[in-house]
Amino acid sequence: MAQVLSLHDAVAEHVRDGDTIAMEGFTHLIPFAAGHEIIRQKRKRLTLIRMTPDLIYDQMIGMGCAEKLVFSWGGNPGVGSTHRIRDAIENGWPNALAIEEHSHAGMANAYEAGAANLPFAAFRGYIGVDLPKVNPRIKSITCPYTGEFLATVPAIRPDVGIVHALRADRDGNVLLEGITGCQKEVVLAAKRSIVTVEEIVDDLRTTSYNSIVLPHWTITAIACVPGGAHPSYAQGYYKRDNSFYIAWDKISRERDSFLAWMKDNVLDKDASAFAVHAKKQA
Amino acid sequence: MAQVLSLHDAVAEHVRDGDTIAMEGFTHLIPFAAGHEIIRQKRKRLTLIRMTPDLIYDQMIGMGCAEKLVFSWGGNPGVGSTHRIRDAIENGWPNALAIEEHSHAGMANAYEAGAANLPFAAFRGYIGVDLPKVNPRIKSITCPYTGEFLATVPAIRPDVGIVHALRADRDGNVLLEGITGCQKEVVLAAKRSIVTVEEIVDDLRTTSYNSIVLPHWTITAIACVPGGAHPSYAQGYYKRDNSFYIAWDKISRERDSFLAWMKDNVLDKDASAFAVHAKKQA
Amino acid sequence: MSASFTPNEMMTIAAARALKSTDVCFVGIGAPSAACNLARLTHAPGVTLIYESGTIATKPNVLPLSIGDGELCETALTTVSVPEMFRYWLQGGRITIGFIGGAQIDRFANINTTVVGDYHKPKVRLPGGGGAPEIATNCGEIFITMAMGKRAFVDRLPFITSMGHGPTGVERQKLGVRSQGPTKLITDLCVLEPDAATNEMTVVSIHPGVTREAIQENCGWPIRFSAHVVETPAPTEEELRVLRDIQERTRRAHAA
């Protein structure tokens, strides 16, 4: 029963202070426009969940939206650190940030369990490593058949799941394609979901009987934001802006340059600013 | 590292008396040619696993290949009973048949766990029903976070997994499309796997980045058997022969008519007999 | 609206009427499938039909003989694997209505499709549960459609394949199951709903021309009638036309 809203209204209506929010997209289709909108609407005390809290959470955490981060790999991929996240963890700027740390396998299984309406996931993981010593949510269970020990993680069931997708049809059915990460899982696991898309079309243009489609009745709100994944990418629409990821290292290294960039590119803009990145590839 | 073999050689080499075998295909892509070859090669004492042991297992069980059946729904879909399976269970003809019975959810989860190399699966199932009273392999587990009870089933890890697929490329990569049931899972869960295909081609002709492909290094043997799913169907190649499913009710009702049909259509034939059904749809 | 119709047609049409355009319905094969598609082709064009073969939002032009006919896949929004269907979609709590049939049913809408006689020495071996055990507890509510008869509507089930309201009507809640369970049982003679106090399935609507005696004669327990029984509206000409059309298309397709 997806409602088509402006991104402003989707965030205003469905993202609340103190919510637990998962914004997914594994390199591909990261919902940057939604992140910027949450920053503009000054949401606070969020628990932010994401396997790879790269630039999008660096920006949100640097702007003070979050009190807790749940993650499995935090960095600017191929470039270096996420300086704002480090500044929050190491120095409490702009506010203290609690962390809950997992492995990729742990989080992927936790999303999968959430989508499957299970309370936990069991998997072959965390063997001989220190993370379970610092994360009490990692437990274990005994197989009732073989007696083996398996690691467990609680299912992720966020208040809001936010993803970017390629396109929606007029009924609100949404197509994902390419590297889809945990995006289907996060929408199915969440109590409410917001999906930004490159375009809303008459025909979804699936190419396979098995195309990855989220039916309209799994989605709370859809917002059409062309270019909304930049500097991430949308397969078949525009490429990853690797040069921006490299440039971010310098922008984000100091608090002043970060804040200046955020003012110019986020606070003083709206979602339409992403349209310039949306040029469809041939 | 799939080897391309004749169906005769694939079965001769990889299916042994006493093996546990899962032949999957949910209505679509049922590996009938492989079933007929196993009958011709007179394999005995097999444990046969299949969610819906319809005509293919009716034939194999009626010909005395099996000593045990693991299943979740046994019938001729939309038509009626599988008379040979009933005759084996109720009257021990041609030999006694032990059964291990699950629900679809139980078996789907067990295949999924097998593909994921887990020893068991936990799921929300079997609540308030009698099946756990007659199947001791259904157990339960307590969630380490919520204290909820969940049903469990042991993972399915067959000696041999057998499926039919649309096509393979020259490297041995295999494409599935349409209703894919548990076919990917059974190949990944099995110690050895045999995949029959409609054709072997230079270009797999996937239509999506996310097409369902089994890489060659997941498959033991590939046999090209055009029409090999008949009277089941192969999406884009030929339709389900619903009239044969209806006709089977009469053929299989009596032992004599069944044996006569098997002699004419299976024992006196070879895999090339399926080619007549392989006419590709426009 | 005096067109003649069979009890079976009345059953299918009454069942179809139970569905709304906003429902997401997990469809069993046979009578449920006919009813669900009739609903889609008449008053509930938006209804989402899901078959356990993995086909989501399918719109078949002919009724499938099996739960996995190609027609279901070709007309679906998308098709997922069977493990995903049972994990993400059914267990995931995405289904509002599970629409099933059965071989035997009791007064609390528990169903047997497994065995008549002793499980280990069966008198009649039935097909088994398939998807039903988990459909029964993981869907928002359950609609059941079955033709009445003393061998089908029995006082005591030899085997509970899928739970309705439990052997005494209270077990569903006792076991902590939060879904509603069977809220409608649509037969060829009448429609039943659970009594608000006891959960016993109670006749709330009688099909045109059917007597209370006929209903009791076809039921293995002393059947209860609601204080406010109504007459089921007879099939409209359009309902009959659409149902007969799809059944005729289906007959021709399956004979081919």
Add this chain to the structure above:
Amino acid sequence: MSASFTPNEMMTIAAARALKSTDVCFVGIGAPSAACNLARLTHAPGVTLIYESGTIATKPNVLPLSIGDGELCETALTTVSVPEMFRYWLQGGRITIGFIGGAQIDRFANINTTVVGDYHKPKVRLPGGGGAPEIATNCGEIFITMAMGKRAFVDRLPFITSMGHGPTGVERQKLGVRSQGPTKLITDLCVLEPDAATNEMTVVSIHPGVTREAIQENCGWPIRFSAHVVETPAPTEEELRVLRDIQERTRRAHAA
């Protein structure tokens, strides 16, 4: 073969040589990714490269900056979801080689990429484990590639992010892990393999022009040399040409 080359080039080339055409390799980003693609473009054209983003049998024309660049998907045999990647493919036991890097390593090839200093009051917060904790135990064997240096090759890790052979070299077996763990550690100065008796990583091959003293100076523990140390063959002209070509293509693509 007297072409000049950098220590980093030697490391990547030595790492590439460890892969065979029949390997199914889970590829970490950075140095492993360069080595794996160099192998594919030279002596191991059949090698299957898998990235944790879900891309299976990918053949990128430029090296990805991130583990999920579009190039990886566009050139892959197929792309699966991340939960499926970790469940069916990594945990499923389908991967013969896990090829990873790290920030810090000890003599038993345990790796830290989580934190320097106390976990709760970090001196330096590193990116975390990502896929490594489960890659380390679920792949048939592990190749590691890291440049040497005293801050990277440390006597005692502040945090074990992924297990090599365990803190004293025996924990992997004690914990019942049946995969082999780190069988090769390829650095910019030499190649190490676990000692057959103790599992301590031991120098088995020294890169051309590198001294034992230089290796020891760049290692935080008293490093052991095998009784049969050989000299790593220098990069061939073809290896250098192919490596430099792909790096140049990559540089141009990422600057665009």
